[in-house]
Amino acid sequence: MEVEDLFSGSSREDKPQATEQSPLKSLQIDLDFYSESIREVAQEIVEEGYSNHPIFVAHQHEVSVGEVILDRKELNTKWTINASTLEEFVEMDIIKEDRKTSFIQSYKPAKDYMCLFVVVAEGANFVFYPYK
Secondary structure (H helix, E strand, C coil): CEHHHHHHCCCCCCCCHHHCCCCCHHHHHHHHHHHHHHHHHHHHHHHCCCCCCEEEEEECCCCCCCEEEECHHHHCCCCEEEEEEHHHHHHCCCCCHHHHHHHHHHCCCCCCEEEEEEEECCEEEEEEEECC
């Protein structure tokens, strides 16, 4: 799934589409602001041998996966970013062991894209977002 797919949302027939704006638009703004920092952390995760598949958790509430690297309260932004790995996601059973190979096949190069697990009230989804 591309980030635009997550942002577009579905329109309702009873409301004009122009008045609907996804709250995830703020995520796009924050990701552009965070881009270089996230890239540096991803490179460290790979270069130091922790994982070939870094995953960043974008959230606005507390989550129990990964470690906070960019705190929205400290940075006066709307989204907090945690750093994690594929291995932690499998260990926590967020990604099932039998889906691990499929996930790796769809994983985009960490040097070009941040792999995000975007957590919102309605659920969570993976998104690959290009670095700026």
